[in-house]
Amino acid sequence: MRFKGLDLNLLVALDAMLEERNISRAAERLFLTQSAMSNALSRLREHFNDKLLLQSGRSLELTPRAQMLAGAVKDVLMRIDSTITTAPEFIPAESNRTFRLYVSEYTTEVLMPHLLQLCWAESQSIGFELLPQIEDPERMLASGEADLLVFPTPYVDAVNPSEPLYDDDYVCVVWEGNRNVGAELTLEQYLETPHVIVTRPNHQKTMFEGWFLERYGVARNVGVITSNLAAPCKLVIGTGRIATVHSRIAKRAAETLPIRLLPPPLDIPPIQQAMQWHEYRDNDPGLQWLLGKVRQAATMMDQRLG
Known part of the structure; x- marks a missing residue:
């Protein structure tokens, strides 16, 4: 697929290279050969009339043009993913979707058991990947690496939707x-x-x-x-x-x-925990189902604790 002379598949390659700043790692991430990724970089350089990535020691540095493109490319890919790949309806019992949640050890201990129990009652085919909170949460959402974040409210950004879940002292x-x-x-x-x-x-x-x-x-x-x-x-x-x-x-x-x-x-x-998701996923029926289950899990947790 092309848009104004640019093969949109190259945007996926560009996104990986801008994030990894390494041709080999970007190629591995997209299951491509290093030569294929190098060829993609050559085509991107020709299209944008810019080097985009410059060798600096053992790593690659972004040119000013590449720095300007990074956020826009990520935004475009996120919009495409949330619009095209999202199913019009979500039937838990028939889904084999894996939800990726960015959660702390604390959340894993107190909330996740209740969430998994509630979800299991509706579907045994849905999977969950609980990601440790060791990366930039905004990047995790923007890149689509995480479907949902659960963390203290001071870390909630002002851009994406969020909702308080529960307090603890x-x-x-x-x-x-x-x-x-x-x-x-x-x-x-x-x-x-x-x-x-x-x-x-x-x-x-x-x-x-x-x-x-x-x-x-x-x-x-x-x-x-x-x-x-x-x-x-x-x-x-x-x-x-x-x-x-x-x-x-x-x-x-x-x-x-x-x-x-x-x-x-x-x-x-006291601390307050909140959940946050990307604004482009607001109309994702699967995510909306998950948000409802998280709310129920927080209520169940309070009832059992009390």
Whole structure:
């Protein structure tokens, strides 16, 4: 298919090259040979009368023209995908579609089991891919790599549709055999006692750590660091340490672990989770079905927790 002299198939190749900035990786991504991708680049350079990609050491750098094209090309491909490939109706029991959700470990722990249960009741052929939150969420939506994002509202962009899902607060978790802590924690105890904390894999501070440092001007007394969100409830057992954990995770853990849950001795702001999808997918009946199931899952989660 051609538009004003340009083979539109070349836009797919251009998008891959602009994103990967590597001919070999772009070729692998599109299941093409490296020579075929190089030929596509030559044709694109001729059409746009611009080098588009320039060698810089071991990587390729985008020319100013390529930088201008990147967003437009992505937008065109997203529009085509959402308009042409979307079926006019969605019948869950007859679908073998795989939904790609960009979710945190927290969301996977507390919400996803309920969502998968609800969806299974209507279709055993629909699949799900739960993507870790280690990439740029806006890019994941714009590229079509993710159908839906579920993350804290501060990260929601102002361009695409979004909807709040549920709130959560924090509790302090201690081992039930910890005799240094009574029915209440004092702020002095909280600041002095070693903590089990969670950091991201790259050791960046979590939202809570950043807020705590900004609010009190001091870091917590850290005794154990883990990247596993569900681990702190287990790691305080047999010790005098404290963990500050999302209430939903802590309450589930308290059903099977020898731990006590205590209110924090400080006013910690709650977090709100939201879901977001690309504006071009608003008329996708399959996605609308999924959004409805996510809403039901959030309600089910609250009912079972309460």
